[in-house]
Amino acid sequence: MSPPVLLGASLVTISDIADIADGRRVAAFAPAAEARIAASADALGRLAQAGERIYGVTTGLGAAVDTTLTHDDGVQMRVPLARCVGVGRSATLREWRAIAAVRAARLAQGRSGASLAASRGLLDLLAHDVRPVVPMIGSLGEGDLAPLAAIAAVLSGQGQAIVDGHIVPGAEALAQAGLKPVGLAGKDGLALVSSNAASVGLATLCVADAELVFSAAIAACSLSFEAYRCSLAPLAAEALRLRPLPGQDEVAAALGRQFEGGDLVGQGAARRLQDPLSFRCVAQVLGAMRVALDAARRITEIELGSSDDNPAILAEGVSLPNANFDTTHLTLAFETLGLALARSAAMIGERVMKLMSPASSELPRFLSPLQNGRNGYATVQKTVSALVADIQHRSNPMPAFVVPVADRVEDYATMATAVVEKTAVIVERLRLLVAVELMVAAQAVDLRTGIALGAGTAQIHRIVRSAVAGLSEDRPATPDIEALDALIATGAFTLAVAGKDV
Structure with missing residues (x-):
């Protein structure tokens, strides 16, 4: 201990x-x-x-x-x-x-x-x-x-x-x-x-869990880039400097580190001049998620370091009535985080679908190496669709008006506990979705013969394969998804994305 x-x-x-x-x-x-x-x-x-x-x-x-x-x-x-x-x-x-x-x-x-x-x-x-x-x-x-x-x-x-x-x-x-x-x-x-200890307590866990999912999302996206053979041009510092949005540089740099030493950084490695937006816009979208997560962290840390007692009783002998129990800032931060997570979820869903489509990825349909009546990851698409839909639903904001209580003295409320709680569920759903992308992207990499992964993506691939074997014959996917979901929660991909051995 x-x-x-x-x-x-x-x-x-x-x-x-x-x-x-x-x-x-x-x-x-x-x-x-x-x-x-x-x-x-x-x-x-x-x-x-x-x-x-x-x-x-x-x-x-x-x-x-x-x-x-x-x-x-x-x-x-x-x-x-x-x-x-x-x-x-x-x-x-x-x-x-x-x-x-x-x-x-x-x-x-x-x-x-x-x-x-x-x-x-x-x-x-x-x-x-x-x-x-x-x-x-x-x-x-x-x-x-x-x-x-x-x-x-x-x-x-x-x-x-x-x-x-x-x-x-x-x-x-x-x-x-x-x-x-x-x-x-x-x-x-x-x-x-x-x-507001219930709201803030759940908020601390939500932020801690979301940080692990964010790193895993970087890892999964980098593996998808390798499998799809994406152009790295949109991640270039010169391109991002044209519109210096917060968060995007950090994401682009983290992704770029994974490709170092591999052939995707070489001239002519990309299959297309312009990839689908779910690949091309990842620095912007994950950058927005980074900004929203940082904002949620900051407001949660402020709450942890302050008093919300009404009245506050100061040792100097002062009873100080106040409104420090109001959690509007916390509520808005976590509503924003939920919306940012939902946008990342939509992109993950599309990347998974693109990797499974021969017309888009030029890989075997549903990533099955055996095509004679095999399912491959076809029905995993239903899981992806269900997860994305659930996340989109939960990202809808709580109402700003609630029924007044206490003889209408308490005529405003933030619904912070419910907001943080639903955002925490979004984080859980997104972790499952990232687990699916890791599983699918690793399979796609295995099927993309003749490529050399970057040092970072090679480590990410090894981590995935330490928990989930490649798919040959059809088998249940649920245990594989759950194994990767649990692996994300250990922080294994956080270390990998940071360039540390796992």
Whole structure:
């Protein structure tokens, strides 16, 4: 096990959260973070004692903000229970760990007013593998109340959790882990649920996964270029400088490195003067995907390094009402990323079809070396078409208007959780699609006799063949696609595209 992620010691990164979510590292509070948490909780106590109006502490919540609370009669214990309204699929183990890690990272900033006991309790759930059942439908993106309430409920001995594959009461799950329920007081209940940790947690995983898919898409595209014998002219720096769009230089350079040492870089190697647009425009389209992915990364990292607590409780003794729970920037970044991924998916689908077509690629139909009644990869085209259609559907934006809630006080919402969730599914579908292109392009390379691959594309081809044998006689393609999908998730193609041995 690698060293723990010390929350609050420095800015937490997407890689940190992904490591916690995937079980590669554990999370712990840095001593300075615990001091900040305690100072914020102490400041809350002083403010409440002085009679200051503090939203959710000395007043009601939502439309009940006009209600004054004169004493804590267990309201913080009730806050999560009243918000356990989620429905639909439950968060996966990986997702719940990312969500909890993000909330803990933000608590470590010491601006929430949460007690040290509640903050440590959240990390205890992670450390002891107590996994709450977290329904994912119910957040409107202005604070992920429903999913976070499910976690807070288990922390306080309520709700439901998953133990050994079975759903049990939260109190039983805590007892089996040797933990005691945390009594929520002060601002604990509100601090645990009033955050966008579900949206941001899913966003960290989405970005981490999309980075792996991006590298694999470069690898698959380069192998398709070799198989199709594409002209490299559109990747030339001189051509791209005529319109210096962001992202395209990086893509063109990454592709160009793969061809070095091969004969595709030689004069007359290309079969056509002008290739189909799904090949010719790859620097522009994958460049746009690179830009969208960078933007999603930047906004996610900003979220990880900031507080979204309302009100923020500063150690100096200030209760600061704010609107930092609004996630419009995050939502738009991930909507854009989804659209960019969809355009890359459309190009991949077309490249696969072109490679299988004798009229276009001058290779055997459906890339079967045996043509006497063999199927080859013909019916894989249906899988490609289905994946592309599913991605296009999910790339449609969520509505900008939703039904107002809380007696129409909460009359705007971003739907960030749903947006990030659908973008994450697009990433999963695109990874499968890239796996298909790797499989098909490797087969096409095998059938294109008499060519010398570049050093990079030769390594990519070897990686594909380490998991999937070439196709001779017809066989099921599903295991091959799934094997390459899993290989992409390991980062093997990220290393290859970077020119590192795998």
